[in-house]
Amino acid sequence: MIERVVALGLPLLWSNSVLPALDLPLRGRTVANVAFAAGYTKVFCGNPNWLSRSGFRWGSGSAAIVLAGYAVALAVPSLRRLPLEVAVRAPETSTLEWIAVHIPVGTVLAEEAIFRGTLDPLLAESIGGPASAIGAVDFGLWHIHPAKAANDSIPLTILATTLAGLIFTELRRRSDSATAPALLHLAINAGGALAPAAARWVDGLRR
Known part of the structure; x- marks a missing residue:
């Protein structure tokens, strides 16, 4: 029982208190997050099973659906306006570094x-x-400080990320691998980061 409580509480303490208190630049936060994840996985005997074929199969299929959705949104003018209104969320680095390093x-x-x-x-x-x-609720609560830092609605962020957590957990259960939710997670976040620039590019082509 104590182990489960600690396992639930440590990520929230890290994301919402310890990491913000360190006041690191983006690159430092990336290194710190990876170090925390490695330590957490070691202490609680995690097994992401990254090289699972099932994980790649489920993850690729899920990611393809999300990327297709982004493509449709960019192709439809009324939907393309949505990413055009999104503010740039990574002012500390280039979009390329953001998508190639910090998101994945x-x-x-x-x-x-x-x-x-x-x-x-x-x-x-x-x-x-x-x-x-x-687990999904814990994942949602992990995003409290990031939402606050981005001036996003905290309740809506918790709700959205909790729902995403439920989907990610189901993918892990079906594939027996963290690779499947990781690929979907990457498609959602990287696609969202690229969408504003892609929307501007498509708009420029059509003028």
Whole structure:
């Protein structure tokens, strides 16, 4: 019981208190997140199973659906206006570095190792059915400080990321690998980061 409580609480303490208090630049936050994820996975005996064929299969299929959705949004003028209104969220670095390093490593790799690679299996082993909901809520609460720093609605952010967590957890369960949710997670975040620039480019071509 104590192990589960600690496993649930440590990510929230790290994301919402410890990491913000360190006041690191973006590159430092990426390194720190990966180091925390590695330590967390080691302490709680996580097994992300990154090289799973099933994980790649489920993840590629899920990511393809998301990327197709972004393509449709860019092709439809009324939908293309939405990413054009999105503010740039990575002023500390180039878009290329943001998408090539910080999203896949500092966000996706770290979060999937913590939540789907370690916490979800630990909860599933000990409490069964409710594990997916509990892990998803913990994932949602992990985003409190990031939402605050970005001036986003905290309740809406928690709701959206909790729902995403439920989907990610189900992908991990079906594939027995954190690779599947990681690929979907990467498609969502990287696609969202690229969408504003892509929308501007498409608009320029059509003028």
